[in-house]
Amino acid sequence: MKAIFDERQLLHTPERYFRRGAYMPHPEQAERAVLIRDMLKRNDFAIEPPRDFGEEPIKAIHDPDYVDFWKDAYQRWRAEAGDAEPIPNCHPGPRRGRPSSSIYGQLGWWATDTSVPLTEGLWQAIYWSAQTALEAAERVKQGDRMVYGLCRPPGHHALSNASNGFCAFNNAAIAAQSLRARFSKVAILDIDTHTGNGTLDIFYERGDVFVCSLHVDPATYPTYYLGYEDERGEGAGEGATVNLTLKPGDGVEQILARFHEGLKAIGDFGAEALVVSLGFDMAADDPLSEVKMTADGFDTMAREIVRLGLPTALIQEGGYLGPSLSDNAETYLTASRDELAKLTLVS
Ligand SMILES: [Zn+2]
Structure with missing residues (x-):
């Protein structure tokens, strides 16, 4: 199983994050990817850089003006605001309006929250994170059974036209759209x-891309506003969205029971290819976790997905940077590789 990664993904260096009324160190640090990259090397995974597939496949998912905004947003902010911290705070909300010509107005327009501060390396990091996802998808289209894209920054909170939850480009959505070509x-x-x-x-009204998300109940936990179980998709996408919620404090047994419901739903949908949005923040010791996932649980998930x-x-x-991040990534990815090897031997 190949792994894809580009060192330019490390160039985004956010410092602070405003959460529950207080500033805290930003959890989405480049060190996350460094730890996983080094673990991959120790375990003899072949790590290859992505090719450059350009902006077109990113703009197949995201508003082209939104994509273009990020290219020089940092430089524009510095020219306008000097050393002030580049955090958006003028958000339009769900009402009529248009992006202004001001960097202050635009940064708020293209962001739902304050979690993606502009940094000098942000554009490079999000661009190459998306290219890493595209390379993984491309190799799957060419016949690889499973490929791991070490995408950082992450992507699954990013909307088609707004950043959210540390994410600017939705790498998984970009990969899924790419896979649709085959x-x-x-x-x-x-x-x-x-x-x-x-x-x-992004896929709420589409019937060709099925989305199943397993997560802690948004009634009391971020992302708060979407992910409730009665959200099932609309129009052509009716039934093609499945939300499986967990309760704070749930352990492996509860997590895996809901996970199995997800696998069944994917089978019922008749999927021909799969994108896994692979987070390790269900781990009991992850700084953002409210559930109690274990290494054995990740091992089980990895094998059943294969x-x-x-x-x-x-x-x-x-x-995030809890004690077990690298260990859980190692467990998941080596279990996947081991299970793939077993299947090859059988067939
Ligand atoms: Zn997460």
Whole structure:
């Protein structure tokens, strides 16, 4: 199983994050990807850089003006605001309006929250994170059974025209759209502990991309506004969205029971290819977790996803700097590789 990663994804260096009324160190640090990259090397995974597929496949998911905005947003902010911290705070909300010509207005227009501060390396990091997802999808289209895209920053909260929850480009959605060029029905299974709200929103009215998100109940936990179980898709997408919620404090048994419901739903949909939004932030010791996932639980998920038998792109999402991040990534990815090898021996 190949892994895809580009060092330019490390260039985004957010410092602070405003959460529950207080500033805290920003959890989405480049070190997350460094830890996973180094673990991949120790375990002899072949790590290859992505090719440059350009902006077109990103703009197939995102508003072209939104994509273009990020290219020089940092430089514009510095020219206008000097050393002030580049955090959006003028959001339009769901009302009529248009993006202004001001960097202050535009930054708020293209963001739902304050979690994606502009940094000098942000454009490079989000662009190459998207290219990593595209490379993983491309290889799956060419016949690889499973490819791991070490995407960072993550993507599953990003809407088609707004950043949200540390995410600017929705890497999993971009990968799924790319896979649609070869496969008529693609499923996305999101096992990050937060709702894949951006992914869900992007495909909500589409019947060709099935989205199943397993996450802590948004009634009391971020992302708060989407991911409730009665949200099932609309129009052509009616029934092609499945939200499986967990309660704070749930352990492996409850998590895996809901996970199995997700696997069944993907089978019922008739998916021909799969994108996994792979977060490790359900881990009991993850700083953002409210559930108690274990290494054995990740091992089980990895093997059962392989046994679905679908061409699969694994796209890295969350998982923060708790003690077990690297260990859980190691457990998941080596279990996937081991299970793939077993299937090859059998066939
Ligand atoms: Zn998450």
